[in-house]
Amino acid sequence: MKVRVRYAPSPTGHLHIGNARTALFNYLFAKRHGGDFIVRIEDTDIERNVETGIESQLSHLKWLGIDWDESVDKPGEHGPYRQLERLEIYQQYAETLIEKGLAYKCYCTSEELAEEKEALKKAGHDKLHYSRKCLGLPDQDKPHTIRFKVPDKTEYTFNDLVKKAVTFKSEDIGDWVILKRNKIPTYNFACAVDDHLMEISHILRGEDHITNTPRQLMIFDAFSWERPTYGHMTLIVNENHKKLSKRDESIIQFIEQYKNLGFLPQALFNFIALLGFSPKSDDEILDKAELIGLFDESRLSSSPAMFDKEKLHFINNRHIKKLSDEALLELCLPYLNKAGIGKDETDDWFESLIKVFKDRLVYGAQIVELYRDFFEHPFKIEEEALTFIQQDGVRNLLETFKSKLEQAENIDPDTIKSHIKAAGKETDMKGKMLFMPIRISVSGTMHGPDLPQMMNLMGKKILIDRLDKTIGMI
């Protein structure tokens, strides 16, 4: 049987990190097993559909490097791929279920149902199941839903790819709606019907779907269809161990936001693939091809995956370091331009700027912050640095160096280096006692990028000014 998997988003907004993970693992699974990856649009909630939802979902998947074999823009033999275009199909299958006596029409209004539930709750019941009072009623010409008649005393056991054997009992599930009053199917019904019709072999989805599985299994069984294999991936949780919620502001949640900040798609792909999965590899910096080769569904984790921002930053930085200088400049340039940095500078200037910060850059937009920290912010010396420059000879060194700088025609990195050397010789300072005071005097801190490069970028005026200020503080 051919491996066919699907990612089934509802077009209610932008691509969320959790959905991206679902898509990514299905993609990895398909590619690993030489199967097909399908994107099906589950737009049966007409209230919540967003106009640009589909386009946004698809374009961001593409940006991440995930492509598909069949979808709305690339029809295969199992279309249509939007559920709203498949309405007659679901209606027909629902009708069949009624004919078989496995489903029935329900004329209850939402108000009635709410009251019923309230009464059960008051009576202390845990299971707030539908009373079945419409079961067996003669056909009426009234608006109605169609409910699935849940079988008595049946166990639904499936061998989950991640959780292993999972069992649900039918008595824990009440008769549920398969076709809404507006003739549109509910999620569980449409999903099961489509998974069968589209010949989906494996379903990898978030653990929040695990309680939906028995309902979908009921549909498969009702039609005697072959059940697909399910795998429920752990939830992604935040530092408080809570499911990532779209309203959680402590974590950036949408792929688009990462894209806008200048994160790299290959890094995001790498990071997301490690959310609930650990490849049999010591190295964690992996590209798409490596990840496909390493993917193994038996290594999906069953305990929650923590969204570790630090790790994302680390991974992105590692991928940035792999970029060529040209590619990195291309990534950073829009942010610099927008911030008005380097308006009158040459290409060379930009190139050295990129070189100077490449090692520590976490994401594209950060270049602005880094630049400002070192070049624009009011000059001030950190405490530990201030202590350092109080040592003997520092003042003399800085004054010597400053006078050389003042006379210098140009301040390219090599020239600066030779002036540092000369100043060291004249004042008998070397090693850390030579470089560190100069570093501090121009940046205010004991840690930073390559010294001559950084000084060249700063320009003579700023350098002299900072040197003066530092000397004044000794």
Next chain:
RNA sequence: GGCCCGUUGGAGAAGCGGCUUAACUCACCAGCCUUUCACGCUGGCAUUCACGGGUUCGAAUCCCGUACGGGUCACCA
């Protein structure tokens, strides 16, 4: 509350009955490299796997219970 799931170092996370005196990564510390910084490299960092009982010659790994955390209970997906 019912049903489902989870609990390993400062953090992420492997291991799922003997090969583990618990891999790997981040962070941190030390050393090396570099006339500074950063990069890189090397080493250090859990005698212990939520807790209590049990099974076993042997348990982080299996079973039971407790605690804590989470998910889910829609005419949403």
